[in-house]
Amino acid sequence: MLTKRQNLLETIKGGNPDRFVNQYEFMNLIMEAPLGAMVGPGQTIKNGWGITFTWPEGQLGGFPIHDDAHKVLKDITMWREQVKAPAVETSDEAWAAAVAHANAVDRNEEYVTAFVAPGIFEMTHHLMSMEDALMALYEEPEDMHDLIDYLVDYELAYAKEMIARLHPDCIFHHDDWGSQRSSFVSPEMFEEFFVPAYKKIYGYYKANGVELIVHHSDSYGVNLVPSMIEVGIDIWQGVMTTNNVPELIEKYGKQITFMGDIDTGVVDFPGWTPEIVAEYTQKACEECGKLYFIPNLTQGLNFSSFPGVYEEATAVIDRLSKEMF
Amino acid sequence: MSKIEEVKAKVEAGKSKLVPGLVQEALDAGNNPQDILDAMVESMGVVGEKFSTGEIFVPEMLIAAKAMSKGVDVLKPHLAGDGSSKLGTCIIGTVAGDLHDIGKNLVSLMIESAGFDMVDLGVDVPADTFVQAIKDNDNVKIVACSGLLTSTMPALKEAVATIKASGLTGFKVIVGGAPVTPEYATEIGADGFAPDAGTAAVKAKELAIA
Numbered sequence: 001m002l003t004k005r006q007n008l009l010e011t012i013k014g015g016n017p018d019r020f021v022n023q024y025e026f027m028n029l030i031m032e033a034p035l036g037a038m039v040g041p042g043q044t045i046k047n048g049w050g051i052t053f054t055w056p057e058g059q060l061g062g063f064p065i066h067d068d069a070h071k072v073l074k075d076i077t078m079w080r081e082q083v084k085a086p087a088v089e090t091s092d093e094a095w096a097a098a099v100a101h102a103n104a105v106d107r108n109e110e111y112v113t114a115f116v117a118p119g120i121f122e123m124t125h126h127l128m129s130m131e132d133a134l135m136a137l138y139e140e141p142e143d144m145h146d147l148i149d150y151l152v153d154y155e156l157a158y159a160k161e162m163i164a165r166l167h168p169d170c171i172f173h174h175d176d177w178g179s180q181r182s183s184f185v186s187p188e189m190f191e192e193f194f195v196p197a198y199k200k201i202y203g204y205y206k207a208n209g210v211e212l213i214v215h216h217s218d219s220y221g222v223n224l225v226p227s228m229i230e231v232g233i234d235i236w237q238g239v240m241t242t243n244n245v246p247e248l249i250e251k252y253g254k255q256i257t258f259m260g261d262i263d264t265g266v267v268d269f270p271g272w273t274p275e276i277v278a279e280y281t282q283k284a285c286e287e288c289g290k291l292y293f294i295p296n297l298t299q300g301l302n303f304s305s306f307p308g309v310y311e312e313a314t315a316v317i318d319r320l321s322k323e324m325f
Numbered sequence: 326m327s328k329i330e331e332v333k334a335k336v337e338a339g340k341s342k343l344v345p346g347l348v349q350e351a352l353d354a355g356n357n358p359q360d361i362l363d364a365m366v367e368s369m370g371v372v373g374e375k376f377s378t379g380e381i382f383v384p385e386m387l388i389a390a391k392a393m394s395k396g397v398d399v400l401k402p403h404l405a406g407d408g409s410s411k412l413g414t415c416i417i418g419t420v421a422g423d424l425h426d427i428g429k430n431l432v433s434l435m436i437e438s439a440g441f442d443m444v445d446l447g448v449d450v451p452a453d454t455f456v457q458a459i460k461d462n463d464n465v466k467i468v469a470c471s472g473l474l475t476s477t478m479p480a481l482k483e484a485v486a487t488i489k490a491s492g493l494t495g496f497k498v499i500v501g502g503a504p505v506t507p508e509y510a511t512e513i514g515a516d517g518f519a520p521d522a523g524t525a526a527v528k529a530k531e532l533a534i535a
Contacts, residue, residue, distance in 0.1 A: 056424065060474065063424055130427045134384040135391065138339065179428070180503050181521060186382045265504050269475040305476075 003109045012234060012257040014291050019321035021294040022314055024302035027113035027172060027214070028105045032097035033162060034089035035116070038062075048086025051126050060305045066129035073128035076136040079147045083127060085154040088161050095165045102166040111170035111212060114162055116155070117300075119175020120197045121184070123151050130184075137189060144193060152197045156204055163208045170212040171205050172237070174300055178219030180242050180263075187223045198231035206232055214259070218298040222248065229255045236260075238298045246287050253292030260298045261288055268297060268309045277309060281316040285324065295320075328354050329364045336368040336396060339388030344396040358403040362440075365393045369438035373523030376435075383431065386522065390434040411440065412533050413466030416458045418446030420480040423502075425473035428522070432469060432501065435526040441467065441533070452480075452487035459488070465496045466533040469525065470515075472502040481505065482513040489514055497532040501525060 002010060002018050008026040010017040039045045039053035039062035046052045052070045055062035068074070073082050089095065102112045118126060124147065125133040136144050162168070177194075178184050185193075202213050215228065218238030225248060228236055239245055239260040248258055261284040267277050284295050295317050297310060304310040326334070328351035335343050351361050372389040375381040417433050419425060426448045437443045444462050446454060450470075459465050468488055472481040485498055497516035510518035517532050519525035 058422065059424060060476065131387055131430065135387050137384050138388050139341075182379060182382065184383050186385075189382070189384065265475045 005107075005109060005111060008111075008294075011291060011294065014254060017290060017325070019325050020285060020290070020317050022317045022321070023294070023296045023310070026111055027170060027302070028101075028110040029113050029115055029172065029302065030098050030101050030166060030168070031115055032101055033114060033166065034094040034098070035158075036086065049083070049123075049127065064126045071128060071132075073132075076128065076132070076140045076143045076147070079143060079150075083147065083150070085150070088154075088157050090161055095161075099165050102168070107169060112166060112168050113170040113172050113214075114166055114168040115172050115174075115301075116158075117174035117216075119173060120148060120151050120155070120201070121175050121177060121194055124148065134184065137185065137193060141193075148193060148197050152200055155201055159201070159204055159208075163205070163210070168210055170214060171202075171210050172214045172216065173202075174216045176219055176238075177217045177224055178221050180220055180240055182220050183224050187227065190224055190227055195227050195231055202232040216300040218260070218264070218300060225252050225256065235294065237294075237296065238300060240298055241284075245284075245293070246289070249288055249292045257292045257294060258288070259294035259296045261293070262295060262297050262313060264297050264299045264304070267313070268299065268304045268306055270306060272306055272309050272312075274312050277312040278316045281313050282320060285317065285320045290324070329356055329361060332361060332396065333364045333368045336365050336389055336392045337371055339385060339392050341388060341392040341395045344392045345399045348396040348399040352400075352403060358400050359405070362397070362400055362404065365396055366438065366440050369393055369435065369526070373435050373439075373526045375523070377521050377523035386431065386435070390438050393438050412530060413441060413464045414444060414462050415441040415467040415469060415529060416444045416446065416455060416462065416465055417469040418450035418455065418471075419448040419502075420470050420472045420477055420484045421449060421451045422480050423472045423474060423477040424448045425471075425502075428473065428502065429471045431522040432471065432519075432525045435522040436467070436469065436529045439526040439530050441529065450484075452484040455484055455488050456491045456493065459491070459493050459496065467529045468496055468498045469529065470498065470500050472500075472505065474502075475504045477502075478504055478509070485513045485515050497535075499525065499528055499532065 004026045037047045039055045042057045044054040050072045052065045053062045105112045214235040215233040216237045235257045237259040239258045245261045332347045470484045499517035500515040501519045507518045517528045519528045
């Protein structure tokens, strides 16, 4: 039996996996790194960038607040005055828990995986709201380029510290680039603003010992796949069924692997049942096949919003591995 | 190209810095203000259609809506009557428990650009608040309710049911949001469904003048 790591490599390189890669099993996620304050259920916090997030009780996630009192960047042309990056944590104490976790991982079995969020596109709209950020790409492109460069420089500074401490084999990087029906920006605009940014970021990780880049965007993104390949993404996690994943595998599988195709919206809700999870998981596995595909809820971490759904999908994938391999 | 044609082209291209001047030039050239407004509404119809078919994306739609809004600012003092919309008022909000406002804001922009007066109730709107807003506002023709999450679909159903059970008349209810399908919209008693912001504007107009 192949290790989780070997089985992943066989799957993404078009070899001979002996089972499905089961969701996030190959990633041992190091969540203890000092990435900055993250909002939890029932909390309202201000992070190091000054962005206020709230997560009201009963909701499935947190949101940045963008009323006039809370918006960090009120005028893109003033970003140099209004946006101040926090300091990257460099103390041993701040990194101790993450280092201990990374050191405890059997790297023959699993990838030590650093989690990075939010991404560069998300940071632009967290700072100034989605509407302002998208309009600024047209109205003040030079300032947007400069702001994006500033955000990239910050991530590279964080990456340098993180790599020195954790020596990750894999980066799991969030940046949602679309809705379920379309990318937020055109491929041309994406190419102009975000491809250069991610070439620098993912290029830096790969040049410093990272073997695998897994990028999360639980969205449509067919029109961005060539760009994903160009910036060095090995696995697109969160790929929704609206992308026609079997077709993507056929067209791009040798260059990028697709992880998802089980939309959280249809399986992860209060009235979920094992039968519903089995139906959609089986459909994904049967339609997408054994190579260049990892069956997975499109959720951006290794759990579900409603208890039991993630574990049920894992059990179904195990069963299907026995039946299909 | 006539001045009105120029206004149309620049609205569609999202040239918000140019449109106000062009609208003024069109007025100075003796064009009827209502004709200029109709031309801009028509442009936004094209923008909505291009968005629905994937030809353009959210930024292009946003800058076009901004360009139209700048043009309307110039036009308003010249329009007949109180400047209120001939299509009526549209009340919009996300349903109780749903805090996702980006899609709702886009729909609001596009419906406004189609020629409605908008009353935006924001996010997490209880069903009764939709009903109260219908009572509080004049000439309500459309009530638009959205829910992004599977878990807020019951609240969408409740909102539609409460609005329909209120006994108030003279308006139609449209629904939308990521998990909503035409079948679900029909099942919960909505009058219309739209999968995206461009289609929402077309549907709202269609229902308001029906």
